[in-house]
Amino acid sequence: MKTIIITLLLAMAFVINSCSKDDENSLTAPTTNGSGTLSFLLDGKVWRPKTSFNFPNTIYSHALFVEPQFLDSTYNKLNEFVKISIVANRNDGKEDLEFVVDNILDEGIYQVKKARFWLEKNTFYLDTLNLNKCFVEIYKINQEYLDAYLDTVSLERIKGRYSGNTIISGKFEIYLVSNSGHKIQITNGRFDLKNQDYTYY
Numbered sequence: 001m002k003t004i005i006i007t008l009l010l011a012m013a014f015v016i017n018s019c020s021k022d023d024e025n026s027l028t029a030p031t032t033n034g035s036g037t038l039s040f041l042l043d044g045k046v047w048r049p050k051t052s053f054n055f056p057n058t059i060y061s062h063a064l065f066v067e068p069q070f071l072d073s074t075y076n077k078l079n080e081f082v083k084i085s086i087v088a089n090r091n092d093g094k095e096d097l098e099f100v101v102d103n104i105l106d107e108g109i110y111q112v113k114k115a116r117f118w119l120e121k122n123t124f125y126l127d128t129l130n131l132n133k134c135f136v137e138i139y140k141i142n143q144e145y146l147d148a149y150l151d152t153v154s155l156e157r158i159k160g161r162y163s164g165n166t167i168i169s170g171k172f173e174i175y176l177v178s179n180s181g182h183k184i185q186i187t188n189g190r191f192d193l194k195n196q197d198y199t200y201y
Contacts, residue, residue, distance in 0.1 A: 024046075024048060025046055026046060027039045027040070027041070027046060027188060027190060028048065028190060028192075030139075030169075030171070030190050030192070031169065031192045032139055032140040032167075032169040032192060033167070033169075033192065034142075034167035034169070034192060034193065034194040035192045036192070036193060036194065036198050037190070037191065037192050037193075038062045038086070038088055038189075038190070038191040038192075038193065039189070039190060040172070040186050040187065040188055040189035040190070041185075041186070041187045041188045041189075042184065042185075042186055043184055043185055044185075044187075047090075047095075047186075048090070049061040049062040049088040049089060049090050049198075049200065050090040050091075050200055051089065051090065051092070051093075051199060051200065052092055058199055059089065059093060059199075060087075060089075060197035060198055060199050061088065061089065061090065061198055061199055061200040062086070062087060062088035062089070062193075062197070062198050062200075063086070063087050063088075063193075063196065063197035063198060064084060064085075064086055064168060064191070064193035064194065064195055064196065065084065065085040065086075065087075065195065066082055066083075066084050066143075066162045066166050066168065066195040067082065067083055067161065067162065068081070068082060068083075068145075068159075068160060068161075068162070069081040069082055069083045069102055069103065069104075071159060071160070074148055074157075075148040075157050075158070075159040075160055076147055076148050076160040077145060077160055080105055080143075081102075081103055081104065081105055082102075082104050082143070082162070083100065083101070083102040083103075083104070084100070084101050084102075084104060084168060085098065085099070085100050086098070086099055086172075086191060086193070093118075094118070094120075095117075095118065095119050095120075096117070096118040096119075097115075097116070097117045097118075097186075098114075098115070098116050098117075099112050099114065099115035099116075099136075099172070099174060100112070100113050100114040100115070101113060101136045104138065104141070106138075106141065107138050107139060107140065107141060108137070108138060109135050109136070109137045109138075110135065110136050110137075110138065111131070111132075111134060111135055112126065112134040112135060112136060112172070112174055114126070115134065115174050115176060117174075117176050117184065117186075119184065122178045122180070122182065123178065123179070124176035124177060124178050124182075124184055125176060125177065125178075126174070126175070126176060126177075127175040127176055127177040127183060128177075129177075130175035133173060133175050134173065134174045134175055135172065135173055136170055136171070136172045137170050137171050137172070138168060138169070138170040139169045139170045139171070140167065140168070140169040140170070141167070141168050141169075142165075142166065142167040142168075143162055143166050144162060144163040144165040144166050145160065145161075145162055145163075145166075146160060146161055146162070146163050147160050148160040162195050163195065164194050164195050164196045165194065165195075166194065166195040167192075167193070167194050167195075168191075168193060168195075169191065169192040169193070170190070170191060171188070171189055171190045171191075172186070172189035172190075172191070173186060173187050173188075173189060174186040174189070
């Protein structure tokens with residue numbers, strides 16, 4: 001009897017452990033704790049960022065950049081509006097995505113203002129016929145702002161900025177088209193990022 005119980009417990013532990021592992025062929029979990037994840041469906045197929053290690057020129061696999069949208073004369077934020085840029089690449093930069101959203105104040109839905117995707121030697125831009133479908137829905141925004149300061153070495157005033165503890169999580173959908181008219185769709189996009197770059201390889 002003890003042997004059966006132990007066998008069952010070991011089997012359950014194996015199943016739980018297998019389920020908890022991150023599967024590169026599936027979308028990342030929709031977390032909101034700054035776990036550093038990003039994924040989406042590209043024309044229905046899972047796309048996750050990845051870069052290879054090529055010291056000293058390893059490039060980031062993906063990143064979030066958060067900056068104040070308006071600065072005052074002291075180089076500090078004028079209000080709470082921020083602009084975010086999200087970038088991601090794989091296959092040594094042969095597939096490279098960047099999109100920008102501005103006028104962000106709080107959680108909510110925002111229109112993607114700028115997007116570019118380099119794919120298979122073609123460049124895709126926002127599909128103007130589907131702009132109403134291009135959005136980012138922010139589930140969580142947690143900001144840590146650092147005031148501007150005077151660099152004692154260069155004597156230059158460094159602009160106020162958001163720290164690496166700033167977290168933005170959400171989902172996105174983007175429709176793009178190339179100059180030749182070839183269209184691609186990014187759907188089921190999700191991200192949970194801190195204000196920094198990541199290197200996964």
